[in-house]
Amino acid sequence: MSALPVLESVAEPRPRVSVLLLCFRDADYIRAALDSAFAQTVPCEIIVSNDCSGDGTFEIAEELVAAYRGPHRVHVRKTERNLGVSAHFNDVMALASGEIIVMMAGDDIAYPERVATIVRAFDEHPGATVLGSDFDAIGSHGEPIQVSFRQRPQRYDFDYYVRIGRLIGLLGATMAFRREVYDRFGPLLGPIEDNALSLRGALLGQSLNLRQPLIQYRRHPGSVSGTVFARDEPRALATRRRYERTVQFYRGTADDLEACLRKMPELPRSKRRLAEQVLAMYRIEADAREAILLQPRWRWLGPVLRGLGQRGLRRKSAERALKLLLPRSWFGLR
Known part of the structure; x- marks a missing residue:
């Protein structure tokens, strides 16, 4: 303060x-x-x-x-x-x-x-x-x-x-x-x-x-x-910066939600299951973006497969699987 x-x-x-x-x-x-x-x-x-x-x-x-x-x-x-x-x-x-x-x-x-x-x-x-x-x-x-x-x-x-x-x-x-x-x-x-x-x-x-x-x-x-979303940065850097910041943003949000869930043992089971699904979505999306940004293509498979098993991420993960066939430059990364 x-x-x-x-x-x-x-x-x-x-x-x-x-x-x-x-x-x-x-x-x-x-x-x-x-x-x-x-x-x-x-x-x-x-x-x-x-x-x-x-x-x-x-x-x-x-x-x-x-x-x-x-x-x-x-x-x-x-x-x-x-x-x-x-x-x-x-x-x-x-x-x-x-x-x-x-x-x-x-x-x-x-x-x-x-x-x-x-x-x-x-x-x-x-x-x-x-x-x-x-x-x-x-x-x-x-x-x-x-x-x-x-x-x-x-x-x-x-x-x-x-x-x-x-x-x-x-x-x-x-x-x-x-x-x-x-x-x-x-x-x-x-x-x-x-x-x-x-x-x-x-x-x-x-x-x-x-x-x-x-x-x-x-x-x-x-x-x-x-x-935060790199709107004002040169186009050549904007996508990379956006990926980097989104990874931090998603992980921080997931950390906060996970900490909150630990403080609510009384949360009804049905609501907890939905909250845990949302938590998993944040973790998967952060891992997927980090993999696309930094890792060889075979390392993309883990987040893609996890996403295909997650109800809220199936469509996005299927689209991401197609990126395995494309050069990074096609979606703004070098």
């Missing part, structure tokens, strides 16, 4: 919702992000945390918070060193006091009704533990853009992951969750937060995806998601 001073604008009583506005290299966007957080119609605790980016983001946020007068309890701080996505999230969670946690990125814009809509959804669905929403995509200058993103069903659990055979959770920038999703299991493992939180939510209850767009989700050069 940062030992740096915290600026605070205090409102009472203590809010039910904590908004975690996490930022890194967002100097061009943090004003719009903070203005949208201040515009929320439900009083919130807003924690603005910069992951030691050194580009002026923290100083801009510090200035805006010092000038803020309104209904929200607002803190601004920065880490003493760069932590990365999950470690930064864990660091800030130690400061949050709300029973509902709302995630926000320093380059996105929340619509004013976002928090109110999230609170109402959790109240109407007491079995839901994690929630996401649709979004409107924008570019660097706020212009509408199209992005490819598979729409989630409105309500889903572990069976959804196995049935569709895709390791995708809710979009982190749209997520909110009940505090127990974190407190029940402790700090996140792995480098990325969204899939781990989605799976924790599935262990404890159900996931919701609201069809209402609640944020403007910004895609731009230098964004965290662009870095």
Whole structure:
């Protein structure tokens, strides 16, 4: 946790919702992000945390918070060193006091009704533990853009992951969750937060995806998601970097899910079986991508055969078996 001073604008009583506005290299966007957080119609605790980016983001946020007068309890701080996505999230969670946690990125814009809509959804669905929403995509200058993103069903659990055979959770920038999703299991493992939180939510209850767009989700050069998925890197390197980072991401998510399962001996047997299938899917996919990236072709057979035996991965593994006949360059690797 940062030992740096915290600026605070205090409102009472203590809010039910904590908004975690996490930022890194967002100097061009943090004003719009903070203005949208201040515009929320439900009083919130807003924690603005910069992951030691050194580009002026923290100083801009510090200035805006010092000038803020309104209904929200607002803190601004920065880490003493760069932590990365999950470690930064864990660091800030130690400061949050709300029973509902709302995630926000320093380059996105929340619509004013976002928090109110999230609170109402959790109240109407007491079995839901994690929630996401649709979004409107924008570019660097706020212009509408199209992005490819598979729409989630409105309500889903572990069976959804196995049935569709895709390791995708809710979009982190749209997520909110009940505090127990974190407190029940402790700090996140792995480098990325969204899939781990989605799976924790599935262990404890159900996931919701609201069809209402609640944020403007910004895609731009230098964004965290662009870095994770190598969108901004030269084409010759992008596929390799994406494979390397996905291996780390899948293994970290699997480690987190496995640790959570150990802490839930009371989990019903049917749900545990589904969760273990999802865990196996993450392990197999990580091993398969690592094999394709680094190992001779005969070493690909192990993950392919394991995937063919896994209900959620049969189609993908059959497609991967065909890659045994193709040169690596055909799918972007050297």
